[in-house]
Each structure stands twice: as C-alpha cells, then as structure tokens.
Amino acid sequence: MHLRIFxxxxxxxxxxxxxSHNELRFRPASDNPRRxxxxxxxxxxxxRLRHFRDxxxxxxxxxxxPEPHHELLIEASMVIQTTSPYANGxxxxxxxxxxxxxxDELISPFLxxxxxxxxxxxxxxxxxxxxxxxxxxxxxxxAIMHHVHDHWEYAPNTTHAATHLKDVMATxxxxxxxxxHLMIGLLRSLGIPARYVxxxxxxxxxxxxxxxxxxxxxxxxxxxxxxxxxLDPTNATLADDRHVKIATxxxxxxxxxxxxxxxxxxxxxxxxxxxxxVEEATMG
Numbered sequence: 001m002h003l004r005i006f007x008x009x010x011x012x013x014x015x016x017x018x019x020s021h022n023e024l025r026f027r028p029a030s031d032n033p034r035r036x037x038x039x040x041x042x043x044x045x046x047x048r049l050r051h052f053r054d055x056x057x058x059x060x061x062x063x064x065x066p067e068p069h070h071e072l073l074i075e076a077s078m079v080i081q082t083t084s085p086y087a088n089g090x091x092x093x094x095x096x097x098x099x100x101x102x103x104d105e106l107i108s109p110f111l112x113x114x115x116x117x118x119x120x121x122x123x124x125x126x127x128x129x130x131x132x133x134x135x136x137x138x139x140x141x142x143a144i145m146h147h148v149h150d151h152w153e154y155a156p157n158t159t160h161a162a163t164h165l166k167d168v169m170a171t172x173x174x175x176x177x178x179x180x181h182l183m184i185g186l187l188r189s190l191g192i193p194a195r196y197v198x199x200x201x202x203x204x205x206x207x208x209x210x211x212x213x214x215x216x217x218x219x220x221x222x223x224x225x226x227x228x229x230x231l232d233p234t235n236a237t238l239a240d241d242r243h244v245k246i247a248t249x250x251x252x253x254x255x256x257x258x259x260x261x262x263x264x265x266x267x268x269x270x271x272x273x274x275x276x277x278v279e280e281a282t283m284g
Contacts, residue, residue: 001241002037003202004281007076007215009258011270016068022260025198025247026076027051027059037079037283044073056195056254058247072270074258079281082202084240090142091226095135098224099191107222110193114250117165117185124189137192141221141231144186148179149236154210161252176211176234177252180219183233184251193222197230197239198255199246202278209235209242214276215257218243244278 007026028036041049047063054060065072103111113119130147134140153173161177165185168178180196187194197220203212211217211234218232218239228248230239239245247255 001202002079002081002281002283003200003244004079004277004279005077005200005244006275006277007200007257008273008275009074010273011072012273013070013072013264013268013270015265015268016070017262017264017268018066018068020065020069020072020260020262022063022072022074022258024061024063024074024076025058025255025257026061026078027246028078028080028199029058029245029247030080035081035083037081039078040076042073042075042077044071045069054254056247056249058249058255079283080244082241082244084238085227085229086238086240090238091138091223091229092136094137094223094226096137096140096191097135099137099193103193103222103224107193109250110195110222111188111191112250113188115253116163116181116251117188119185119189120166120169122169123165123185127186127189130186131190137221137223138229140190141187141192141229144183145231145233146236148183148186148233152179152182154179154234161256176217176232179233180217181251183219183231187219187221195220195222195228195248196251196255197243197245197248198252198257200244200276200278201232201235202242202244202280204242204280207242209237211235213278214274216243217252220248 051061155173159174165181184194201212201216203209220228220230249255
C-alpha cells in the first residue's frame with residue numbers, strides 16, 4: 001500500500017536559546033529508493049540542511065541555528081509504498097544452534113548491551129523461561145513478543161525517552177519504545193541478534209493498533225542467511241506493510257527522530273507540541 005505521513009514537532013522556549021545543533025532521522029529506510037514517492041523536510045527558523053549516513057546506514061539530516069530564537073519547528077512529509085517481509089510466510093526453520101558459530105562484525109553489536117538495554121541476570125532468567133525447549137529462532141522471538149505484550153501494561157505518559165530496560169522490568173509498564181527495549185534485551189540474552197526500529201504505524205479501518213498516529217517503535221530479529229525480520233510487541237503482530245521503518249540501531253539512542261543540543265538559561269525549558277498523521281494515500 002501507499003502511506004502518506006506528516007510529522008510536525010514544535011518547541012516553544014520560555015526565553016531565547018541559541019547555538020542549536022540537531023540531527024533528524026525522518027527519511028524512510030528503504031532498500032529500494034523508488035518506493036519513496038515523496039519526501040520534504042522543513043525547519044524554521046530557516047536553516048541549511050545537510051545530510052549523511054550514520055553507522056547504521058540511517059539517513060540523517062543535521063542543521064544548526066546559531067542566532068537566538070524562541071521557537072523551533074520541524075516538519076516532515078512523505079509518501080511511501082510499503083511492502084511486507086512476510087509475503088512468503090514466517091521464516092521458520094532456522095535453529096538457535098546456527099548462531100553458535102558467531103556472527104560477523106556488522107551483526108555483533110546487536111548482541112551486546114547498549115545505552116538503554118542491559119543484559120542482567122533477571123532478564124536472562126525470564127528469557128530462558130519464555131523460550132522453554134524451543135530451538136527455532138523465529139518461534140522463540142514470537143513467544144517473547146507475545147509474553148511482553150501479555151504481561152506488560154501499555155501505559156502512555158508513564159515513561160520518557162531515557163527510560164532504561166531496568167525500569168521497565170521493575171514497573172512492568174511502558175509504551176512502544178519500552179516494549180521494544182524489553183524484547184530486545186530478552187532476545188540478546190539468548191544470543192539472538194536484535195535491533196531497535198523507529199518509524200510509523202498505519203491503523204487501518206477497523207483496526208485497533210496501539211502506537212498509531214505517533215512515532216512508533218518495534219524490534220527486528222536477525223536470522224542467519226535470511227536477514228532482519230520485524231516484530232511489534234506493543235501490538236503482538238508482525239511488522240508488515242502497516243509499518244514504515246525510518247531508522248534502526250542498538251536502541252532508541254541510535255534511532256531517535258530528533259536529537260540535539262542548544263544553549264540557554266535554565267528556565268528556557270521548552271513546551272513540546274507533536275502532531276503525527278498516517279493515512280493511506282491514493283496514487284493517481
């Protein structure tokens with residue numbers, strides 16, 4: 001299907017700030033650039049946008065605003081044709097034993113602890129309990145996805161961008177970012193490479209998906225010889241053509257839509273306004 005996405009972020013500062021330096025990850029990740037039909041990024045105050053690819057091959061725009069300003073507006077608009085990696089079914093039949101020989105250097109970072117994902121003994125014990133006697137990698141990932149969905153409460157406004165996996169384990173609640181971090185920690189504890197995905201989710205007619213009409217997050221598991229496959233623990237569903245992948249990384253720190261710094265007095269705390277729309281596009 002074709003999806004049209006609009007994302008507006010507006011910061012309003014109590015007092016003027018300056019020396020604003022920002023990185024933006026809004027351009028969709030796609031192995032086929034022809035699927036991206038339209039993309040426009042707007043920043044106010046007007047700034048020159050530069051771009052590069054980061055270590056995870058995400059498309060990153062960056063800009064700086066040296067002069068004092070009271071507001072910062074960032075708008076991203078896009079139309080993209082989505083596809084599902086599950087067109088040929090679920091990738092069953094690849095066993096955990098296939099990971100015992102190790103993975104290459106591009107995959108190995110997704111087995112290690114990261115800023116928001118620790119591999120503590122309690123995480124490992126829970127992962128082993130969920131796995132039971134399963135030997136299939138994808139079957140194990142599905143079991144972990146359903147466990148997270150069924151045993152953690154989806155609770156908006158109870159966590160924040162810097163919430164760590166340890167806190168999610170303790171409170172047993174969170175939002176899509178927290179569910180993704182938890183699932184990633186459980187998979188990595190079993191020696192299964194897993195990475196974080198930021199993007200968007202289309203909630204079609206009659207659907208009741210959590211995390212739609214906002215930035216969404218899920219995780220991907222790596223299968224030797226087959227590549228990356230996404231699972232959405234917030235909704236206990238496969239990441240298919242309803243999901244638009246924007247950026248990937250070890251955790252949220254690598255894939256945040258907006259990250260940056262600025263200079264200003266302590267009372268310059270911003271009021272944040274975010275608007276996201278995801279809708280099906282009619283292509284003429």
